[in-house]
Amino acid sequence: MKYNLISLFSGCGGLDLGFKKAGFHTVLATDVWDIACNSLKVNGIADEIICDDVRNINFKKYEGVVNLVIGGPPCPPYSQTRHYLVDKVGGFQDEKAGFAVPEYFRAIKEINPKMFLFENVDGFTFKTYKEPMKFVQEQADLLGYNITYKVVNAANYGVPQTRKRFICVGLKKEFGTFEFPEEKYSEKGEKNTKPWVTCGDVMSDLDTINEEEKLQRPGSKDYELLLQVPAGDNYLYFTEKRGYPDPIFKWKSRYWTFLLKLTPKRPSWTIQASFSNNQGPFHWRNRFLRIEEIKRIQTIDDNYIITGDFKNQWRQIGNAVPSTLAFEFAKQIKKYL
Numbered sequence: 001m002k003y004n005l006i007s008l009f010s011g012c013g014g015l016d017l018g019f020k021k022a023g024f025h026t027v028l029a030t031d032v033w034d035i036a037c038n039s040l041k042v043n044g045i046a047d048e049i050i051c052d053d054v055r056n057i058n059f060k061k062y063e064g065v066v067n068l069v070i071g072g073p074p075c076p077p078y079s080q081t082r083h084y085l086v087d088k089v090g091g092f093q094d095e096k097a098g099f100a101v102p103e104y105f106r107a108i109k110e111i112n113p114k115m116f117l118f119e120n121v122d123g124f125t126f127k128t129y130k131e132p133m134k135f136v137q138e139q140a141d142l143l144g145y146n147i148t149y150k151v152v153n154a155a156n157y158g159v160p161q162t163r164k165r166f167i168c169v170g171l172k173k174e175f176g177t178f179e180f181p182e183e184k185y186s187e188k189g190e191k192n193t194k195p196w197v198t199c200g201d202v203m204s205d206l207d208t209i210n211e212e213e214k215l216q217r218p219g220s221k222d223y224e225l226l227l228q229v230p231a232g233d234n235y236l237y238f239t240e241k242r243g244y245p246d247p248i249f250k251w252k253s254r255y256w257t258f259l260l261k262l263t264p265k266r267p268s269w270t271i272q273a274s275f276s277n278n279q280g281p282f283h284w285r286n287r288f289l290r291i292e293e294i295k296r297i298q299t300i301d302d303n304y305i306i307t308g309d310f311k312n313q314w315r316q317i318g319n320a321v322p323s324t325l326a327f328e329f330a331k332q333i334k335k336y337l
Helices: 014-021 034-042 080-084 100-111 127-142 199-206 220-228 291-297 310-319 323-334
Strands: 004-008 025-031 048-051 068-071 115-121 145-153 164-172
Touching: 004 014, 004 100, 014 025, 014 068, 014 323, 025 034, 034 048, 034 310, 068 100, 100 127, 115 323, 127 145, 127 164, 164 323, 199 291, 291 310
Parallel strands: 004 025, 004 068, 025 048, 068 115
Antiparallel strands: 115 164, 145 164
């Protein structure tokens, strides 16, 4: 039981993979999407996999079976994109996934583990979503947990991606308060840290472009502009503020991923959950990223199988927690179990 866990909203298993590498055993993994469930099954990620709406799952039989619950409720209600869509409500009012956070804590109440890890996008901390944040704090206290939370940058834990995520760890009050693992990486390797892991570090053996990829047109109608964007830049390259002689775009007039191009000299920006012809990041060779490349950016093993077609694989990987980030938290959590 000591290192047994239950995984909620598991997706393709990025969080679970990191915990498995740290010596944890997943008793149960859950997700509502059949394609993600297939990925969990073919990789043998858990003893039991329930592919169903979390609202239909009774967790009471798992009390006393595990010491830990991990999971990241669906993030669209709290994403930066939703924050700017005035015609769509977010938070608990989101019609598709607003129920997920309360359901996560229903599971915590029924399972009653010693610890839990809750993950979401950094937007969860926006003032716009005061209600969900307050709910997490109140529920944790009501159920007897001290919580430690903050927004972390995955790059500071050795992930080749500046992916910011809200992480909250709960520990039963009688056992004290959880301390976050040390950040061992920084942008330039300051203060006894290592420099960030870059795209070049993890993708150098894939730095090619084949004949089929030469026919791709990332950026669609703006492909010719993409060709001019320097590696590591985006559409802001064509603005007056950046000194472009004949400005094409106004400053911050587009979403930040527009014409965004990776550079081998730094980590990737956040890999989005939806593949897009128009939105980056794109490869510095002016092509779309490959599945094996975004797996490496998300620190998912090359031999870890992601089922489904190209777009469904992309969605699963883009939604995942980088397994290296999960691994670092798993090692720290182990100290308290």
